[in-house]
Amino acid sequence: MKRCAIYTRLSKDADGTETATARQEADARAFAAAKGWTVAEVFKDVDLSAYRKVTRPGYESMLTALASRQVDGVLVWKLDRLVRSPAEFERFWAICETHDATLASVNEPVDTSNELGLVIVRILVAFARLESATMSLRLRSVKAASAKAGRPKHGGPRAFGLTDGWTDIVPHEADMIVDAAARVLAGESIRSIVLDWNRQSLTTSTGRPWSAQTLRNLLLQRRLCGQREHRGEIVADGVWPAILDVDTCDRLRTVLTDPARTVPHAGRTFLLSGILRCHNCDSRMRGSIATNGRRRYACPPKPEGCNGTVILADPTDQLLADMVCDALDSPDLASALGRPDDDGDDHAARIRVLIGRLDDLAGMWANGGISRREWMTARTSIDQQLEQARAAAAATTRNRQAAPWVGRGMQLRARWDDGLDLEFQRAAVGAVIDRAVIRAAVKGRNRFDADRIVVEWRA
Numbered sequence: 001m002k003r004c005a006i007y008t009r010l011s012k013d014a015d016g017t018e019t020a021t022a023r024q025e026a027d028a029r030a031f032a033a034a035k036g037w038t039v040a041e042v043f044k045d046v047d048l049s050a051y052r053k054v055t056r057p058g059y060e061s062m063l064t065a066l067a068s069r070q071v072d073g074v075l076v077w078k079l080d081r082l083v084r085s086p087a088e089f090e091r092f093w094a095i096c097e098t099h100d101a102t103l104a105s106v107n108e109p110v111d112t113s114n115e116l117g118l119v120i121v122r123i124l125v126a127f128a129r130l131e132s133a134t135m136s137l138r139l140r141s142v143k144a145a146s147a148k149a150g151r152p153k154h155g156g157p158r159a160f161g162l163t164d165g166w167t168d169i170v171p172h173e174a175d176m177i178v179d180a181a182a183r184v185l186a187g188e189s190i191r192s193i194v195l196d197w198n199r200q201s202l203t204t205s206t207g208r209p210w211s212a213q214t215l216r217n218l219l220l221q222r223r224l225c226g227q228r229e230h231r232g233e234i235v236a237d238g239v240w241p242a243i244l245d246v247d248t249c250d251r252l253r254t255v256l257t258d259p260a261r262t263v264p265h266a267g268r269t270f271l272l273s274g275i276l277r278c279h280n281c282d283s284r285m286r287g288s289i290a291t292n293g294r295r296r297y298a299c300p301p302k303p304e305g306c307n308g309t310v311i312l313a314d315p316t317d318q319l320l321a322d323m324v325c326d327a328l329d330s331p332d333l334a335s336a337l338g339r340p341d342d343d344g345d346d347h348a349a350r351i352r353v354l355i356g357r358l359d360d361l362a363g364m365w366a367n368g369g370i371s372r373r374e375w376m377t378a379r380t381s382i383d384q385q386l387e388q389a390r391a392a393a394a395a396t397t398r399n400r401q402a403a404p405w406v407g408r409g410m411q412l413r414a415r416w417d418d419g420l421d422l423e424f425q426r427a428a429v430g431a432v433i434d435r436a437v438i439r440a441a442v443k444g445r446n447r448f449d450a451d452r453i454v455v456e457w458r459a
């Protein structure tokens with residue numbers, strides 16, 4: 001970054017303290033000087049109502065400066081001065097990506113030059129949001145009693161997060177929803193949240209333990225942001241107390257309904273979850289801990305899988321690590337992977353266009369411009385194109401992540417067991433391996449035997 005913009009905002013912190021914009025600016029100038037950056041411009045906003053929707057003229061001008069490349073990046077005192085929700089961050093980051101801009105923070109370890117650095121930024125943003133959302137919840141629940149219009153039908157179980165009759169927020173349940181939303185948006189899997197909640201003995205509104213399905217269904221509900229939905233359409237707004245804002249709800253739906261999601265996030269502590277396939281039913285095998293404490297991969301129970309194939313995880317992980325690292329040093333794979341594929345931006349743009357078309361179609365159908373049948377037909381075709389574009393985007397991401405390691409398989413293997421990040425390991429495996437089929441054991445149900453593993457290489 002050569003010419004940076006400093007962005008400052010006066011706001012109430014979660015604990016009620018304020019940091020004057022002058023102090024933020026002074027710190028940021030010192031930081032920029034230390035890095036050798038020129039401060040091209042300073043943008044400032046004063047906003048004391050931390051998380052309500054307030055227009056921020058300074059922020060908007062700063063975005064314009066980025067988009068017209070008057071500056072190479074933005075320096076903030078803390079990330080929560082810049083954006084107030086993950087959705088807002090994504091909007092900001094889309095502009096940076098388009099215009100090759102970077103982001104830096106005086107008080108946080110922000111490095112947007114690589115995927116892992118970006119994941120950390122997203123987590124920091126999600127946590128900042130979580131803190132303030134918990135604070136504003138208390139305020140909202142006071143007003144909630146007045147939101148009686150559009151009450152749901154009586155009877156049946158109470159909606160999680162709301163009291164009977166949906167008039168009030170149940171604070172500790174609403175906190176759980178806010179927590180889950182922030183964690184999903186930061187990339188955590190639903191399964192991992194459910195495991196964590198059940199470990200803490202947190203239950204549903206009927207006192208049952210959580211399942212991945214119940215939590216997923218809950219997070220997809222429009223009522224979480226106060227909207228009433230009928231057959232997929234929003235028919236009323238603000239009819240009951242909102243626990244999340246509309247942006248967060250929209251983003252949750254995008255993330256949770258993304259078909260690519262189940263692959264990278266399944267079972268985060270197992271290297272090969274989702275990569276190994278059952279020979280019998282072709283399901284993605286998942287990592288789990290057996291009752292004897294041994295880590296293993298198993299075909300999921302019905303209806304997803306046949307539950308018939310199991311293999312010990314540790315020797316399988318080791319074998320695949322060896323194979324992947326060898327492959328990275330093999331000339332064939334290296335040349336296939338080394339080919340730079342810089343279509344990533346095209347894929348992202350295409351995905352946005354296709355999603356826009358889906359919206360247009362839904363609008364045309366709603367206005368009576370096309371029949372339901374025409375809508376469905378067009379939608380199926382767009383869905384297919386969307387799936388292809390997403391797969392292509394994922395492949396590009398994988399290639400980019402593996403590219404630095406091509407030809408360095410031996411070095412990678414040396415670092416593998418020495419604290420190499422699991423997400424990085426998974427990226428390396430995913431970059432060279434399409435899938436690995438686990439065949440039936442000849443003797444003993446989960447016995448490890450290298451012959452049971454049939455690897456299908458990408459290149």
Ligand SMILES: [Zn+2]
Pocket residue numbers: 278279280281282283299300305306307308309
């Ligand atoms: Zn199976």
